[in-house]
Amino acid sequence: MPIEIKELYIKINVDESEKSQGGGKSSEHGKIAIIAACVEEVMERIKEQKER
Secondary structure: OOOOOOOOOOOOOOOHHHHHHOOHHHHHHHHHHHHHHHHHHHHHHHHHHHHO
16 A cells, blocks of 8 residues: 655754864764654654554
8 A cells, every 4th residue: 555645744953063164074963863763753654644
């Protein structure tokens, strides 16, 4: 059965001090954090649908 996600809420906190340092690792860490947050939200939505 396909799952349709109608709304996805993403919250991102940007730290200006990391931006000024220009480190490549910090930007990659930020990408991983965003992906992890998205996956967590999707998994919560799937869990909610299964409970219904």
